[in-house]
Amino acid sequence: MTTSSPTVTEQMAALLERLTPHEGYNITGLADVRFLRSNRPLLRTPVLYEPGIVIVVQGRKRGYFGQDVYLYDAQHYLMVSVPVPFTMETDASESEPMMAIYIRLDFTLAADMMLELAKFGQTTATPPRSMMSSPMDETMRHSVLRFLQVMAEPRDAEILGPAMLREIYYRVLMGAQGAVLRSTLTLQGQFGKVAKALRKLHAEYDSHLDVSALAKEASMSLPSFYSHFRTVTDTSPIQYLKSMRLHQARLLMLRNNLTASAASRQVGYESVSQFSREFKRLFGLTPLSEVERMRKHFSMPAPVTASAFISSH
Structure with missing residues (x-):
């Protein structure tokens, strides 16, 4: 056989x-x-x-x-x-x-x-x-x-x-x-301009968001920038920044053993309670519960080399 x-x-x-x-x-x-x-x-x-x-x-x-x-x-x-x-x-x-x-x-x-x-x-x-x-x-x-x-x-x-x-x-x-x-x-046209602004946003995610500065980085008027940003990312600059900060805070708590308070400050939040509310809204669990879940079920080692972008992994 x-x-x-x-x-x-x-x-x-x-x-x-x-x-x-x-x-x-x-x-x-x-x-x-x-x-x-x-x-x-x-x-x-x-x-x-x-x-x-x-x-x-x-x-x-x-x-x-x-x-x-x-x-x-x-x-x-x-x-x-x-x-x-x-x-x-x-x-x-x-x-x-x-x-x-x-x-x-x-x-x-x-x-x-x-x-x-x-x-x-x-x-x-x-x-x-x-x-x-x-x-x-x-x-x-x-x-x-x-x-x-x-x-x-x-x-x-x-x-x-x-x-x-x-x-x-x-x-x-x-x-x-x-x-x-x-x-x-090739990053041509409006897509390329938004991509350039995204790179700046990822580099400065923990500072105050100045959408006008991002629009200037993209060489666009403010209304045009908002419109093209949503086309590329399916969200607004404010919501994008919020998502990026929360994902980064989760990684900081997971990899660096930071508390929710320390992680929230490091990613640019001024209010820990606001951070905790928005974290639970995004991930469905409190910061402590989410990090415990990840530690129990999912290995998330830091990349060998640093990246120019914030990510969820």
Whole structure:
């Protein structure tokens, strides 16, 4: 009796099973790559992803952004081009955990790749988007499998990992949503202006928000800035800042053992009671209860290198 060979997806799942000893985020040999594991379903919860690529190998995630639903599972991967707050839910169980690869976007690598592609006429005027879900075609699937095979061996990961990561970027930029992504990363037009303002907002999130200064940074009038900011982020500058501060405060309490009072001050709140009310409104639990829940169920180690963006992870 012959037994069938494992599929590419099954091989990827077996490799990630080894590479995700902890539920939550697992650090890897590459600074911008983490492996994610979840052993339980997660109802809709607020998240703030920094720009990056999420490749789900087993299980399923759904992201809700504005009126759109973004599916990312073994057949689709998610690309986030600017940091936007949205809600997300996960299908997972102990017997079939959700396992994924999270790659923080390296803008320099992406720009270099786009310059190379431009030599072959790969330019586009496609409208940019904040998020996009793309089909996981066979070419991409095999590239991801080779990437995981390399990452499973520490020496291979150090020597070959960066080249394999470059291959992943190439597949993404040439994939079904590649034209949209290439257009997005050029940061042209109103989208690019808002992206520039977002970078300033993330750098100065703990100070007083001056929307006029942000509009000036974006070279827009105030009404135009409000309108385009909402188009890109699906929220207002004030609500965006509030979400960013609360996500950062949660990480500070989780990773640095700060009290709610200390964390609220560090992210720019003047009132601890206001912070606690808004925290519970966003996450559904008090700061203490939410941090206890995260510590019990979800590993959230700090990234190997600092990021220019605040995020929920």
